[in-house]
Amino acid sequence: MQDYTILLTEIKRINVLTGAPDLTRPLEALLNDKRRKINVAVLGQFKTGKSSLINSLLQNDILPVGVVPLTAIVTQILYDHEPSVHIQFIDGTELNTTLDHLATYVTEKHNPNNERKVAQAEVFHPALEPFSNISFVDTPGLGSFYKHNSDTTLEWLPFTGLAIAVISAERPLSEEDITLLKGIATYCPDLVIVVTKTDLFGSKELQEIRQYINASVSKSLQRDIEVLEYSTITQTDQQRKSILEQVITPLHDKIDQKREEIMLFKFKAAIRQSIVYADLALQASLKRLAEKNQITKTLQEMERNHHHHEKEMMLSTSSFKGEIREKLETIIISCLQEMEHNLQITFEHDFQYFRGTLFNVSKQFEQWLAKNIRKELLKIDESYYDQINQLVMEYLDYYRYTAVQFRQQLEEKLTESFGIHLSETYWQCDFMGVEKPDVSIYRVFDSHLDSLLFFLPIKGFSRLFYNHFKKQIPLEAEKNLHRYISFVTTKIFQSIDALHAQAVTYIKSEMTIIINILTRETGNNEELTESLGKLKTMQADVETNAIK
Known part of the structure; x- marks a missing residue:
């Protein structure tokens, strides 16, 4: 355990020296874990x-x-x-x-x-x-x-x-x-x-x-x-x-x-990444002495590429949002006829159980509509859920590709300028799926009609009420289907914004790490060389399990 602690301290010191990100926090947490799970x-x-x-x-x-x-x-x-x-x-x-x-x-x-x-x-x-x-x-x-x-x-x-x-x-x-x-x-x-x-x-x-x-x-x-x-x-x-x-x-x-296997695995990964950053810091420091303008030029090109990617993603995000509503309508609006038919059939069966005055019956109908339209929309949502989410997955692929492409171009620039290859990374966007819909039903009678007829009993006016209610079904079905499309559109907008934000954060994070290393004035190439050598020795030790 003492050897692990010494290794950890040395890796941490070298990463501070080179300006690398904190790669030792996971190792510290593992060493200090009291639960031992x-x-x-x-x-x-x-x-x-x-x-x-x-x-x-x-x-x-x-x-x-x-x-x-x-x-x-x-x-x-x-x-x-x-x-x-x-x-x-x-x-x-x-x-x-x-x-x-x-x-x-x-x-x-x-x-x-x-x-x-x-x-x-x-x-x-x-x-x-x-x-x-x-x-x-x-x-x-x-x-x-x-x-x-x-x-x-x-x-x-x-x-x-x-x-x-x-x-x-x-x-x-x-x-x-x-x-x-x-x-x-x-x-x-x-x-x-x-x-x-x-x-x-x-x-x-x-x-x-x-x-x-x-x-x-x-x-x-x-x-x-x-x-x-x-x-x-x-x-x-x-x-x-x-x-x-x-x-x-x-x-x-x-x-x-x-736990011992995990410890070795984590140390190997941390050392491997630290070597890449230490090598980059050393090459940048050596180049700083020989070609002072080269690093500045490289940084400027990286910044231009960074801004280009961010601008391109912003324009693409706007374009994606502009096409969502039309795509959703193409997928979903064809369900309207079947939805109306199902509601009509169910209403014909259930109307016989409506009781009371017009006021009471209208309330029963509103509740019936809310329940059954919600049921129909949830059926539609379940049927098309994967298809709807696939729309977002297509946009997710774009953001992931753009972010990964940026990092590849960043590595190409570092390889060209300093002969350094970054550690391989596997970044992805998070996407939880589109949220389920809500359904709201408004009153089915105009207020003036309701106030005049609310006291009428359904008995004797059953056919009148039946016809009136039945006419509302297509209107309510269409209204709520479009409301569902609007709801899903809004949720997809939120998903697209979240994916965009994740890609931007990732790109900025990668840029910050590299800029920090390239612009860091260590002032001592011998110390960097010595530190890089220590990391490689550590790597050999953990590969041969020469630590406890």
Whole structure:
């Protein structure tokens, strides 16, 4: 442990000297961890069944689940003899509550866009008693693993000894999944893939899916990764047992050995990144003496490229927003006729149960409309949810491509000027899916008509009321369908703005690190050379396990 502490101190000193980002915070957290638990992080795209998988493994409904993406906040589950929830807020305040209130803080439905400013949730539960050395970490949608400069992520990421990448059999191994797997491999020593929703396919199709995943992973990561299957519908107990026996139990039973492996893995990654930054700082310092104008010129070109990318993204964001409404109408408006038909049929059946005066019956009809239009809209939303989210995914691809392209151009410029190659990175945008719609129904009678006829009983005027109400159905259906389109349009706008902001933040973060290194006046090339040599010696030591 002493050797680790000495290494940590030296890496920290060198990073301060070179102006590199703080790469030692995760290592410090791991060394100072009093709980001595290993996190099992469950990651994947939204709607792949991450929360359901954790609930099933623990055989308890601990995490909120639903037909739409729910988890919006990183949620850690640990063992305790009594269930409880501990909420940590971004401003540093904390709150203890019960499991019944967990959804209030961690789901997109009850905490949209993290309005409550929650940093992280900890759930304590006796279901983890057989695995008390382990904590499960439920994450939001794809990309949450890579939030830059996120204190919350840094608090739990260092302890991750195993990452479970959850992939839906409905859309096996997309480009986003490959990027996720590459990113996990840089942070985590152990990785397994769990393919969910396998009950949707036959044995032959599942075999093809497994072969495709294995071949794609082997090609992209240059290594084989264990692939397991899971379904909440069929063979659940057998598959649950398989995951626990092959993955979770060995991790729990070999806690000390696994922590040592994690420590070495994290140190190797930190040293590797530190070498890149130290080499860049040294080359910049040497060039500063030989060609004072070269660094200034390089920085100016980098800034121009930075502003060009930001301007291009801003124009693209505006263009994306301009086309959303039309695209949504093309997808959804065709549902109007079927929606009206379903409402008419249901109304013909239900009208016989309306009772009372016109005033009472009109209120019953308004409630009926609200209930049944909401039902129809939710059916539409469920049918087209993936298609709607795919619109946003197309824009997500653009922002990710633009941000990654900027970094590639940044590396090309550094290679051209200083002969330095940056460490490989796997950055992604976060996208939780579009929020579910709301439905509001207005009064179906004009106020003057209501005031004159509200006292009339329905008996004797049944056909009159029936015809009047029936005429309202197409109007209300069309109005609420357009309102739904407006609602979804607004939510997609918010998603696009969020994706844009993430890409801008990432680009600025990369620029800040490089500018800080290039403009830093160390004044001592010998010290930089010596520090780079020490890092390489450390790298050799950890590779040969020459530290304790």
